Amino acid sequence: MINLDRNENFYGPAPQCLEALKNISKLDFSIYSKAYLRGVQSVLSERLAKDYELEESQVILGYGAEEILKLTVQAYLKDGQKLMVPTYSWWYYKKIAEEVGAGNVEYPLVKEANRFTYDADSFVELYEAEKPGVIFIASPNNPTGNSIEPGTLKRFLDTAKDSVVLFDEAYVFGYNAEENRELLRNYPNIVIARTFSKYYALAGLRIGYGLVGSKLKKLMDFAHRYLGFNFVSEQVALKALDSQDYYEQIAKKMQADKELYYSELGKLEGFTVFPSDANFILVEIPKEIKEPLKKFLLDRDIVIKFMNEELLNHHLRITIGTQEQNRAVIAAIKEFMNGNA
Ligand SMILES: Cc1ncc(COP(=O)(O)O)c(C=O)c1O
Numbered sequence: 442m443i444n445l446d447r448n449e450n451f452y453g454p455a456p457q458c459l460e461a462l463k464n465i466s467k468l469d470f471s472i473y474s475k476a477y478l479r480g481v482q483s484v485l486s487e488r489l490a491k492d493y494e495l496e497e498s499q500v501i502l503g504y505g506a507e508e509i510l511k512l513t514v515q516a517y518l519k520d521g522q523k524l525m526v527p528t529y530s531w532w533y534y535k536k537i538a539e540e541v542g543a544g545n546v547e548y549p550l551v552k553e554a555n556r557f558t559y560d561a562d563s564f565v566e567l568y569e570a571e572k573p574g575v576i577f578i579a580s581p582n583n584p585t586g587n588s589i590e591p592g593t594l595k596r597f598l599d600t601a602k603d604s605v606v607l608f609d610e611a612y613v614f615g616y617n618a619e620e621n622r623e624l625l626r627n628y629p630n631i632v633i634a635r636t637f638s639k640y641y642a643l644a645g646l647r648i649g650y651g652l653v654g655s656k657l658k659k660l661m662d663f664a665h666r667y668l669g670f671n672f673v674s675e676q677v678a679l680k681a682l683d684s685q686d687y688y689e690q691i692a693k694k695m696q697a698d699k700e701l702y703y704s705e706l707g708k709l710e711g712f713t714v715f716p717s718d719a720n721f722i723l724v725e726i727p728k729e730i731k732e733p734l735k736k737f738l739l740d741r742d743i744v745i746k747f748m749n750e751e752l753l754n755h756h757l758r759i760t761i762g763t764q765e766q767n768r769a770v771i772a773a774i775k776e777f778m779n780g781n782a
Contacts, residue, residue, distance in 0.1 A: 446746040450639055458681050485648070493652060499654075501665075524574070564597055565600045578597060601630075607631070610634060611636045635649065636648070640688055643678065646677060709774070745760070746758040
């Protein structure tokens with residue numbers, strides 16, 4: 442079975458991550474972390490704070506980036522306020538506001554011929570009209586794959602100084618500590634959400650973290666765990682941070698395969714492939730082939746995501762898998778198209 446529908450990383454974690462598990466003692470499983478004795482939340486928040494040159498209290502840990510998003514909304518979205526999210530975004534964004542009984546307001550992403558972009562003018566206009574309590578910006582965005590341009594991000598953040606902004610970097614394939622530090626210095630009302638699920642191929646561990654602006658003390662307190670975090674998972678995550686070379690090599694392979702998808706699928710009649718900065722690509726396909734293509738791929742044990750949203754309903758989101766998986770997907774789609782030609 443090839444499952445390229447959930448943006449997981451099938452290259453797997455660095456070998457040192459698995460090694461780390463061998464060094465866990467019986468006692469480590471049985472006792473609460475002792476990090477509090479050093480006046481910090483955990484070994485991982487301590488390490489991240491050092492790398493990012495932030496106060497340790499500015500690093501919050503969660504059960505995936507998912508929890509960082511939820512904690513931010515729970516801490517700051519007040520009664521009657523709305524959560525502002527991009528129109529094309531991870532479906533779960535809209536659910537998070539619902540969970541706390543709040544509503545969403547959607548700011549548009551502009552669809553150009555073969556790419557999506559964030560649009561500052563419409564963002565500013567909507568912000569002024571709605572004054573949302575919390576705003577989500579994803580870069581790269583899921584499912585469109587585009588990042589936000591630095592100038593556009595600046596206009597968004599200059600506009601939204603009275604709100605809390607969650608900047609979701611779940612799909613950044615790298616460790617851009619300096620850029621993050623600079624953003625937090627200029628905008629103390631933002632939270633940058635990161636995860637070990639995608640780049641570090643540790644989705645099963647469920648570890649994400651938030652880098653929290655100095656103005657957001659309430660979130661730091663809200664996210665604090667009196668009894669500490671998951672010591673075992675943290676040992677694995679620490680080894681991932683130490684294995685940047687391994688992950689950079691994987692990111693290079695994925696980049697090469699994205700290029701292959703662009704050129705191979707881009708040639709097919711009626712297909713538009715949107716360039717992506719993430720570990721997936723969005724592909725627009727002719728409406729009429731959606732169901733037969735889905736069946737054709739399933740019959741060959743290939744699962745990719747066929748989008749079913751109002752604005753994206755004849756689109757595929759294909760996770761970039763291993764080289765072998767990607768070649769199998771491309772070959773199967775081409776075979777289907779040749780049979781249909
Ligand atoms: C845009 C976006 N943000 C955050 C997440 C959360 O990932 P995790 O909770 O595994 O860190 C996802 C998961 O797919 C996502 O698509």
